[in-house]
Amino acid sequence: MKRSEIGKAQERAAAMLRSSGIALTEHEIAHIEVAGFGLGELDIQGLELITYVNTDRYCAKELVLFPRQTCPEHIHPPIGNDPGKMETFRCRSGKVFLYVEGAAPTSIQAIVPPASEPYYTVFHEIELLPGEQYTIEPGIKHWFQAGDVGAIVSEFSSTSRDEYDIFTDPRIERMPTVMEDE
Amino acid sequence: MKRSEIGKAQERAAAMLRSSGIALTEHEIAHIEVAGFGLGELDIQGLELITYVNTDRYCAKELVLFPRQTCPEHIHPPIGNDPGKMETFRCRSGKVFLYVEGAAPTSIQAIVPPASEPYYTVFHEIELLPGEQYTIEPGIKHWFQAGDVGAIVSEFSSTSRDEYDIFTDPRIERMPTVMEDE
Numbered sequence: 001m002k003r004s005e006i007g008k009a010q011e012r013a014a015a016m017l018r019s020s021g022i023a024l025t026e027h028e029i030a031h032i033e034v035a036g037f038g039l040g041e042l043d044i045q046g047l048e049l050i051t052y053v054n055t056d057r058y059c060a061k062e063l064v065l066f067p068r069q070t071c072p073e074h075i076h077p078p079i080g081n082d083p084g085k086m087e088t089f090r091c092r093s094g095k096v097f098l099y100v101e102g103a104a105p106t107s108i109q110a111i112v113p114p115a116s117e118p119y120y121t122v123f124h125e126i127e128l129l130p131g132e133q134y135t136i137e138p139g140i141k142h143w144f145q146a147g148d149v150g151a152i153v154s155e156f157s158s159t160s161r162d163e164y165d166i167f168t169d170p171r172i173e174r175m176p177t178v179m180e181d182e
Numbered sequence: 183m184k185r186s187e188i189g190k191a192q193e194r195a196a197a198m199l200r201s202s203g204i205a206l207t208e209h210e211i212a213h214i215e216v217a218g219f220g221l222g223e224l225d226i227q228g229l230e231l232i233t234y235v236n237t238d239r240y241c242a243k244e245l246v247l248f249p250r251q252t253c254p255e256h257i258h259p260p261i262g263n264d265p266g267k268m269e270t271f272r273c274r275s276g277k278v279f280l281y282v283e284g285a286a287p288t289s290i291q292a293i294v295p296p297a298s299e300p301y302y303t304v305f306h307e308i309e310l311l312p313g314e315q316y317t318i319e320p321g322i323k324h325w326f327q328a329g330d331v332g333a334i335v336s337e338f339s340s341t342s343r344d345e346y347d348i349f350t351d352p353r354i355e356r357m358p359t360v361m362e363d364e
Contacts, residue, residue: 021203130205
């Protein structure tokens with residue numbers, strides 16, 4: 001991703017957080033993580049994150065999703081003695097559609113990212129409105145998409161080791177490469 | 183504490199959360215925990231809590247403090263293989279004065295609850311404004327007080343086992359006794 005694109009996404013995420021009444025320090029705003037997953041279509045498949053704390057015992061983040069932006073399907077595998085990341089998503093504003101393994105409805109409310117259909121395989125739907133939350137057990141495939149106005153989601157979890165996440169889409173690189181603008 | 187007093191504190195806490203833009207479900211509002219610590223002076227020494235999630239791996243809560251309300255000094259001791267609760271306090275609105283072990287200033291900004299002075303022994307001061315946070319290591323004595331407009335604080339932590347907390351004040355009972363109104 002180009003540095004200018006990252007900066008633009010950071011500003012957009014910061015504005016959404018601000019209008020939801022979520023206070024951040026200047027340092028946090030300047031370090032909002034923009035994950036494009038190496039797919040080159042940030043507004044469709046991407047995620048903006050602020051990691052508040054990540055210790056060897058617990059982790060807390062704020063996730064920002066632009067309207068209809070999707071975090072692609074993945075699992076958190078076991079690592080050593082860790083059975084894999086367990087995480088609770090709590091919707092703070094907007095609406096989020098979360099998909100996990102299990103019985104699927106005949107049609108879902110999210111729009112699977114075009115040309116990426118083969119990499120979305122679980123469709124048990126959980127709709128989260130502000131104040132609603134859901135806990136994802138370790139080793140469960142999941143993906144999520146914001147509704148039409150975007151979403152802010154608090155993530156409470158065991159220790160986060162994003163670099164070990166396994167994505168269904170083999171093209172995905174979780175850790176970003178930043179390219180300077182020409 | 184009387185059930186009527188609990189109900190009043192729940193309503194007051196819910197109103198503060200609402201005006202800070204923090205969404206709760208009806209069930210959460212009805213189950214706000216009101217901790218008076220058995221001291222009979224809730225507005226001076228007390229705390230209101232919503233536990234979002236508490237698993238064997240992590241915990242997340244929202245803490246509400248009325249203006250100048252104080253959570254009394256305590257530690258989280260080791261329990262079995264657990265080295266003791268580690269917790270991160272993140273101020274969401276208002277202002278909070280947090281005190282931990284360490285160098286103390288000549289005067290502090292909080293008002294130690296009158297007649298309870300012997301039970302406040304650590305005075306290293308951390309002032310948290312919205313967006314600011316601090317992580318308390320296990321086994322460190324701490325207490326905290328809201329500023330003049332109260333405070334809302336997100337607590338991210340390892341597993342919470344409040345019933346094992348050790349308070350400096352031997353009069354304190356962490357787990358409340360509810361008395362029906364006469």
